[in-house]
Amino acid sequence: MSRITKRLLLSLLTPAAAIANRLDSWHRLWAHARLKAALDSDLDPSVVVLETPELHGSRNIHLGRDLFLYPGLYLETQELGRIEIGDGVVLSRGVHIVSYASVVLEDGVMVGEYTSIRDAHHRVAEGRSVRDTGHDARPVRIGRNAWIGRGAAILRGVTVGDGAVVGANAVVTHDVPAGAVVAGVPARPIERPRPA
Numbered sequence: 239m240s241r242i243t244k245r246l247l248l249s250l251l252t253p254a255a256a257i258a259n260r261l262d263s264w265h266r267l268w269a270h271a272r273l274k275a276a277l278d279s280d281l282d283p284s285v286v287v288l289e290t291p292e293l294h295g296s297r298n299i300h301l302g303r304d305l306f307l308y309p310g311l312y313l314e315t316q317e318l319g320r321i322e323i324g325d326g327v328v329l330s331r332g333v334h335i336v337s338y339a340s341v342v343l344e345d346g347v348m349v350g351e352y353t354s355i356r357d358a359h360h361r362v363a364e365g366r367s368v369r370d371t372g373h374d375a376r377p378v379r380i381g382r383n384a385w386i387g388r389g390a391a392i393l394r395g396v397t398v399g400d401g402a403v404v405g406a407n408a409v410v411t412h413d414v415p416a417g418a419v420v421a422g423v424p425a426r427p428i429e430r431p432r433p434a
Contacts, residue, residue, distance in 0.1 A: 277301070295319065298337075302327065302345070312336075319357070319375070323347075330388070338375035339394075347380050350388035350406065355380070357394045381416060390425075 239247075272290040274281035282303040289309035293299070298315040302325035310332040315321055319337030323329075324345035331351045335341055338358035343349070358375035360368045376395030380386065384398045387406035398404060398414045405421030405428070414420050421428050 273307075299323075305329070308333075308351075317373075317375070324382075337378075338373050340377040340379075342377070342379045344380060344382045344384075344400075346383040347386070348384075349386045350390065352388060353386050353390045353392070355386075355392040359394055384414075387421075 266287060269287040269290045270281065270283075270285065273287050276290075276293050277297060277299055279300045281301055284303045285301060285305040285307065287307045289307075289311075291307060291311035291313050294312075294314040295316045296319065298319060299313055299321045301323050304326045305323065306328045308329060308331040311329055312332075312334040313321055314336045316336075317338050320340050321335055321337050322340070322342045324343060324347070326346045327343050328348045330349055330353070333349050333352070334354045334356075336354075336356045336358070341355055341357050349355070355378060357378045358373035361371035361374055362368060363371045374394070378392055378394065378396050380392070380398040381400035381402065383400060384402045384404070386392065386398070386404045387408065389407040390404045391409045392398065392404070393409070393411050396410050396413060398410065399416030399418065401417045402414045403419040404410055404414065404425060405419070407423070408421050408425040409423045410420065410425045412424070414425070419428050420426060
């Protein structure tokens with residue numbers, strides 16, 4: 239494509255793009271309204287919903303204020319499960335949260351893309367399909383201002399302490415103390431870099 243043709247096409251498309259950009263805010267309002275209608279609890283107007291999350295199960299979900307919800311979220315509550323998300327939490331693209339007991343993200347938590355937080359795992363019984371054996375569930379809690387890196391897996395019964403950092407792609411099977419930095423499979427403490 240020549241520069242002249244490209245310049246002409248851009249001059250024709252720019253007004254249409256400006257209109258499309260204005261429609262983005264309407265799309266976010268629509269996503270917010272759809273999420274509010276789908277939940278039994280209130281949804282504060284301060285919550286930014288870029289795309290309506292995929293909801294499954296009982297929808298026992300309680301959301302705080304000033305959240306930032308990226309596209310591709312999957313939220314599921316089964317049996318007595320409950321998901322509780324505090325104020326100022328960021329859930330990045332593709333985060334999955336599944337609860338059969340309780341998953342709590344306290345204020346200021348940041349969760350990286352494609353992270354999985356699950357408070358239950360399948361039972362295994364000889365001679366029976368895993369699909370038919372049910373789940374063992376234990377609550378998960380992520381403390382204030384914790385940062386969960388991209389692609390991490392937080393498993394049942396884990397508490398991540400206030401201000402802790404979980405590295406990208408870590409599999410967290412045990413509690414993480416407040417302020418600790420963990421990484422790896424399974425996640426283990428690593429030394430925090432010292433300021434220069």
